[in-house]
Amino acid sequence: MSLPWRNNLLSSKQKIVQVHYWKKMMKETHEVVGKLHGVVLLIHNSVEFSDIIDFLNKIRDDEQLLVVYLSLINSYSRIREVLKENPLKSKQLFVVDCVSGFVVELKDIHDCVYRKPPINLDELKELLLKNIASQNPDIVVVDSMSQLINFSVPTEDELSKFYLFLHSLKENILGLSEDSIILLYDDKIGQLQNLPTISVDLILKLEVIRDAPRWRG
Amino acid sequence: MTKIMIVDDEDDLREMIGIMLHKEGFETEMAKDGADFLDKIDDFAPDIVTLDVMMPGLTTKEILEKLKEKITKPKIILLTVVRYSEEEKQRLYEMGIVDYITKPFEIDELTNSILKQVVRKEQTI
Numbered sequence: 001m002s003l004p005w006r007n008n009l010l011s012s013k014q015k016i017v018q019v020h021y022w023k024k025m026m027k028e029t030h031e032v033v034g035k036l037h038g039v040v041l042l043i044h045n046s047v048e049f050s051d052i053i054d055f056l057n058k059i060r061d062d063e064q065l066l067v068v069y070l071s072l073i074n075s076y077s078r079i080r081e082v083l084k085e086n087p088l089k090s091k092q093l094f095v096v097d098c099v100s101g102f103v104v105e106l107k108d109i110h111d112c113v114y115r116k117p118p119i120n121l122d123e124l125k126e127l128l129l130k131n132i133a134s135q136n137p138d139i140v141v142v143d144s145m146s147q148l149i150n151f152s153v154p155t156e157d158e159l160s161k162f163y164l165f166l167h168s169l170k171e172n173i174l175g176l177s178e179d180s181i182i183l184l185y186d187d188k189i190g191q192l193q194n195l196p197t198i199s200v201d202l203i204l205k206l207e208v209i210r211d212a213p214r215w216r217g
Numbered sequence: 218m219t220k221i222m223i224v225d226d227e228d229d230l231r232e233m234i235g236i237m238l239h240k241e242g243f244e245t246e247m248a249k250d251g252a253d254f255l256d257k258i259d260d261f262a263p264d265i266v267t268l269d270v271m272m273p274g275l276t277t278k279e280i281l282e283k284l285k286e287k288i289t290k291p292k293i294i295l296l297t298v299v300r301y302s303e304e305e306k307q308r309l310y311e312m313g314i315v316d317y318i319t320k321p322f323e324i325d326e327l328t329n330s331i332l333k334q335v336v337r338k339e340q341t342i
Contacts, residue, residue: 077302099299
């Protein structure tokens with residue numbers, strides 16, 4: 001969208017390379033989340049695991065789904081601790097724990113495998129592919145991309161590699177046409193200036209309101 | 218003067234922590250990963266080490282194992298993005314970690330943690 005006054009602000013060397021249109025859909029959000037398929041990439045590590053459970057419980061409400069949660073943040077033991085208080089309703093969780101092995105050696109169990117954390121997007125893709133092939137999940141959650149990219153001040157090289165990663169996910173991982181790549185972030189880190197949009201189907205912002213609203217009578 | 222070694226693979230964060238701790242009156246030294254830390258530890262002989270959990274190369278477990286072979290026995294404060302369970306935190310303390318700070322953190326949080334260790338050290342002298 002190009003506005004006349006904005007053109008004056010652009011220097012002669014700058015040119016518009018991309019235009020995005022945004023629609024705020026408050027009422028339709030539950031419908032959009034309710035039908036989600038595909039890979040959910042959390043942008044930042046600030047989303048609490050209990051809020052991730054709440055989000056997963058809203059996806060395809062009563063269907064029995066398998067969720068692969070690739071964790072670069074929460075240990076499996078911590079996940080179990082949180083699940084006791086906040087159970088997943090109709091979803092089965094399979095955890096790829098990339099953090100616990102750094103401190104203690106652990107053996108894989110039926111609903112969790114322990115792996116070294118990926119050090120770049122290629123390794124992350126490889127880890128995703130392996131676990132998607134072995135588990136055949138309905139939903140995949142990666143928590144979080146900020147372990148590999150700083151979205152507040154990403155370099156051009158980082159963004160370019162991230163776009164290639166997203167494109168590659170689309171090509172190799174997402175088999176069904178209804179599957180999509182979803183970016184999920186919360187507002188704790190403020191407005192992100194460089195939110196990637198290429199090869200992304202949906203961007204969701206999570207806003208958690210902890211206190212009950214106080215109405216004045 | 219209390220000596221602190223900052224071990225982190227993120228250059229900016231390492232430098233920033235170093236500058237802030239230096240301003241607080243601590244003598245500081247940097248290491249970019251576990252191997253670099255183990256190379257420098259006996260020369261610098263730090264009282265306290267801030268150790269990033271997820272770095273390329275040696276794991277935290279390997280670093281702590283190799284540390285046993287060194288002359289210097291510093292107090293270790295872990296800096297990490299990882300959310301551990303209460304049981305795991307207890308295990309970390311048993312491994313000799315004196316404190317555990319979750320990233321992102323305010324510099325005051327780290328300074329307070331270091332000061333607690335300095336006070337404990339002075340009380341035991």
